[in-house]
Amino acid sequence: xxxxxxxxxxxxxxxxxxxxxxxxxxxxxxxxxxxxxxxxxxxxxxxxxxxxxxxxxxxxxxxxxxxxxxxxxxxxxxxxxxxxxxxxxxxxxxxxxxxxxxxxxxxxxxxxxxxxxxxxxxxxxxxxxxxxxxxxxxxxxxxxxxxxxxxxxxxxxxxxxxxxxxxxxxxxxxxxxxxxxxxxxxxxxxxxxxxxxxxxxxxxxxxxxxxxxxxxxxxxxxxxxxxxxxxxxxxxxxxxxxxxxxxxxxxxxxxxxxxxxxxxxxx
Amino acid sequence: xxxxxxxxxxxxxxxxxxxxxxxxxxxxxxxxxxxxxxxxxxxxxxxxxxxxxxxxxxxxxxxxxxxxxxxxxxxxxxxxxxxxxxxxxxxxxxxxxxxxxxxxxxxxxxxxxxxxxxxxxxxxxxxxxxxxxxxxxxxxxxxxxxxxxxxxxxxxxxxxxxxxxxxxxxxxxxxxxxxxxxxxxxxxxxxxxxxxxxxxxxxxxxxxxxxxxxxxxxxxxxxxxxxxxxxxxxxxxxxxxxxxxxxxxxxxxxxxxxxxxxxxxxxxxxxxxxxxxxxxxxxxxxxxxxxxxxxxxxx
Numbered sequence: 001x002x003x004x005x006x007x008x009x010x011x012x013x014x015x016x017x018x019x020x021x022x023x024x025x026x027x028x029x030x031x032x033x034x035x036x037x038x039x040x041x042x043x044x045x046x047x048x049x050x051x052x053x054x055x056x057x058x059x060x061x062x063x064x065x066x067x068x069x070x071x072x073x074x075x076x077x078x079x080x081x082x083x084x085x086x087x088x089x090x091x092x093x094x095x096x097x098x099x100x101x102x103x104x105x106x107x108x109x110x111x112x113x114x115x116x117x118x119x120x121x122x123x124x125x126x127x128x129x130x131x132x133x134x135x136x137x138x139x140x141x142x143x144x145x146x147x148x149x150x151x152x153x154x155x156x157x158x159x160x161x162x163x164x165x166x167x168x169x170x171x172x173x174x175x176x177x178x179x180x181x182x183x184x185x186x187x188x189x190x191x192x193x194x195x196x197x198x199x200x201x202x203x204x205x206x207x208x209x210x211x212x213x214x215x216x217x218x219x220x221x222x223x224x225x226x227x228x229x230x231x232x233x234x235x236x237x238x239x240x241x242x243x244x245x246x247x248x249x250x251x252x253x254x255x256x257x258x259x260x261x262x263x264x265x266x267x
Numbered sequence: 268x269x270x271x272x273x274x275x276x277x278x279x280x281x282x283x284x285x286x287x288x289x290x291x292x293x294x295x296x297x298x299x300x301x302x303x304x305x306x307x308x309x310x311x312x313x314x315x316x317x318x319x320x321x322x323x324x325x326x327x328x329x330x331x332x333x334x335x336x337x338x339x340x341x342x343x344x345x346x347x348x349x350x351x352x353x354x355x356x357x358x359x360x361x362x363x364x365x366x367x368x369x370x371x372x373x374x375x376x377x378x379x380x381x382x383x384x385x386x387x388x389x390x391x392x393x394x395x396x397x398x399x400x401x402x403x404x405x406x407x408x409x410x411x412x413x414x415x416x417x418x419x420x421x422x423x424x425x426x427x428x429x430x431x432x433x434x435x436x437x438x439x440x441x442x443x444x445x446x447x448x449x450x451x452x453x454x455x456x457x458x459x460x461x462x463x464x465x466x467x468x469x470x471x472x473x474x475x476x477x478x479x480x481x482x483x484x485x486x487x488x489x490x491x492x493x494x495x496x497x498x499x500x501x502x503x504x505x506x507x508x509x510x511x512x513x514x515x516x517x518x519x520x521x522x523x524x525x526x527x528x529x530x531x532x533x534x535x536x537x538x539x540x541x542x543x544x545x546x547x548x549x550x551x552x553x554x555x556x557x558x559x560x561x562x563x564x565x566x
Contacts, residue, residue: 010369013361014354085354094352094409097316098369099342265319 003100007108008115011082015112020081024120027074032127035061036135043139051147058132058144059153062124066160067218068196072211075117075164076188079171080181082113087179106258110172117164121157128153152236156221159238163217166210166249167191173257177264207242210249216242269294269417269449270315274324277310277473284310286473287324292451292466297443299464299481300453303563307473308453309349312421315451316346328417345415347423351406355395359386359405362394363412370413380408383438399426407435418442420452424459436463457559471563488558490525491515492534495546502543509537525550 015021035058039046046054086092095105129150136144167188174184188211195211199219206212220240270292277285285307292298302308313319315326317337326333328340353362363377381387384404389397394405403426410418418439424432440463442448454460457467467484469477477484491514496502503516506523511534515522523534531548538545 006369006371010365013365013368014357018356089352089354090350091352091354093313093316093318093348094346096318097341097344097346097348099338100369101338263320265313 003104004108004111007100007105008112011108011112014085015082018081018085020078020085021116023074023077024116025123027070028120028123028127031062031065031070032124032131036131039135039142040139043135043142047141049143051143051145052149054142054144055132055147055149058135059128059149059156062128063156063160063218066124067214069192071160071164071214072167072188072192072195074120075168076171076185076192078113078116079168080175080184082109082116083172083175084181102262103258106261110169110254110257113168113172114165117168118161121161125150125153125157155236155238159217159221159236159243160214162238162243163213163246166213166246166253169250169253169257170210173253173260176257176261207240207245210246213242213246216240268292268327269296269329270298270451271327271330272315272324275311275314275321275326276323277307277314277319278322279310284473285314288470288473288475289478290468290475291478292449294449295443295447296465297439297450297452297460297463298466298468299457299460300451300468300470301457301460301559302453302455302470304455306455306471306563308455308470309421310473311470312346312348312419312451312453315419316344316348317341342413343416344419345410345413345417346419346421347406347410348419348421350425351402351409353394353402353405353409355393357394358391359394359397359401360390362405363408366409366412372413376412376414380412383411384408385434400428400431403427404431407438416448418448418450418452420450422453422455424454432459439463457555461555469559469562476562484555484558488553488555490550490552491522492525492531492548493551494521494523494534494538494548495519496521496538497544497546502538505538505541505543506534 012021038061039058046057049057086095096102098105132144135142170191171184171188174187178184191211195206195209195213196215198206198209199212199215207216217240220242221236268291270290272288272290275285275288275290276283288307288311290300290311300308300311310319314321315328315333317333321334329343331340333340354365357365360377360381363380364374366372367374367377378387381390384407386401386404386408389401394402397405403423407420407423410420424435427435439450439452443450443465452460452464460467461481464481466480467477468475477487494502496519499516499518499521503513503521506513506521511523513521514524525531531550535545535548
């Protein structure tokens with residue numbers, strides 16, 4: 001356990017000045033900032049909206065980008081960059097000749113990638129709430145303060161996190177095995193596009209495909225009834241079939257990856 | 268023995284990269300592990316560090332089986348394999364700090380090591396901007412960081428200038444003589460390590476061709492009697508007719524295995540009595556490099 005924590009700390013130390021780390025912070029900041037600017041410039045058209053509708057539009061705007069493209073690509077990128085730091089410096093052999101259990105080194109790397117995604121999603125929640133409140137302070141016509149959905153927001157992002165774990169494990173394994181950028185990136189990209197298509201045409205087996213989970217997580221929560229103000233638009237149900245599949249894939253691939261690592265010669 | 272392997276074998280596909288290797292590295296030695304490029308040196312080193320799984324045979328380090336005591340053994344080994352494994356986006360100091368954190372060593376080791384490999388000035392520069400020699404020195408600093416009992420170095424003088432090579436050599440001699448450490452160092456150049464090695468193993472095509480102390484290697488080294496003479500080909504034929512073994516014939520020289528002073532005199536007399544002009548005659552020791560080449564080429 002100590003070796004795991006030391007390795008985890010080392011992962012942070014190594015990446016703290018890299019884009020991989022800052023991406024986790026800058027991505028939510030940038031998206032929420034852009035959304036806020038959009039709302040500010042259109043504020044006059046929205047003064048008639050209820051607090052609930054404002055929140056749903058604001059949160060929905062961010063979530064749509066996230067679920068369709070950004071979260072999957074961010075997962076692909078993070079899985080790649082935590083592994084690439086060792087490929088690039090040719091440090092795998094050194095890492096595995098240190099007096100640390102191989103599993104601790106491997107698990108710390110995986111957990112670090114997971115933490116980067118967790119941090120990013122937490123920041124999405126924080127920035128969404130922060131900017132929404134800022135909006136109603138700057139433009140009192142925007143009545144964000146009349147409605148509260150902080151807890152719902154946390155649930156939504158928690159579900160997104162769970163839905164991304166399956167593809168994280170897969171991408172982590174690809175990036176561990178392949179040194180070059182194109183293979184894991186290509187698979188991730190093609191996987192994501194296929195996943196989005198499967199989920200959006202409503203194929204009944206889409207829930208078995210890890211790359212469609214982020215999109216499914218959202219579509220199962222936001223049924224496509226676009227009539228504004230038609231009651232609740234968000235149906236929170238975290239443990240759906242796709243989330244179970246995502247978790248199962250994550251666990252199985254994580255351990256399979258470790259055994260593949262043990263069998264392979266370390267370059 | 269610090270390292271003891273028995274019948275160590277490793278295959279890449281159906282190619283035997285390491286073939287039934289028995290290494291014996293005594294405590295306190297500088298063991299020069301020699302062989303041409305592609306002889307299996309790096310593979311052997313990776314086996315010793317448990318980076319590759321052995322197909323056959325056993326490895327014991329510090330008297331313990333490597334597979335069963337991996338962490339305990341690795342905690343007493345410092346290593347540098349091929350090009351040094353350093354993070355180029357971190358500074359030299361950060362590379363050391365990262366390792367100190369991982370291995371829970373005292374923070375003071377960072378400055379001690381920077382001092383030792385003379386990287387203090389460049390400590391806060393990114394390792395990506397280092398020259399090859401500086402990277403190599405940082406790699407050595409990383410290997411020495413935990414004050415290991417056994418140092419395993421794979422071609423550590425690659426990219427170092429002559430001064431750098433001398434410094435490393437002195438450092439390694441100092442570590443073994445004064446601090447009782449053991450050094451296992453690979454190289455494809457005998458000349459590079461013959462001045463510090465106490466023991467030598469020569470490997471080619473995955474098999475051990477020679478293993479022993481440097482004195483034993485020198486004993487293998489047969490002296491030649493070199494004769495500078497006007498007509499070398501005829502002279503060589505004359506010597507052969509008189510049942511002398513001729514080792515080499517060039518345009519100016521005839522060489523024979525050296526036996527004794529008496530025999531050298533006899534040969535001289537024989538040549539002069541047959542009307543040859545002998546310009547010079549003398550015993551010459553082959554250098555180790557030639558010996559090394561002849562050992563690796565015979566196989």
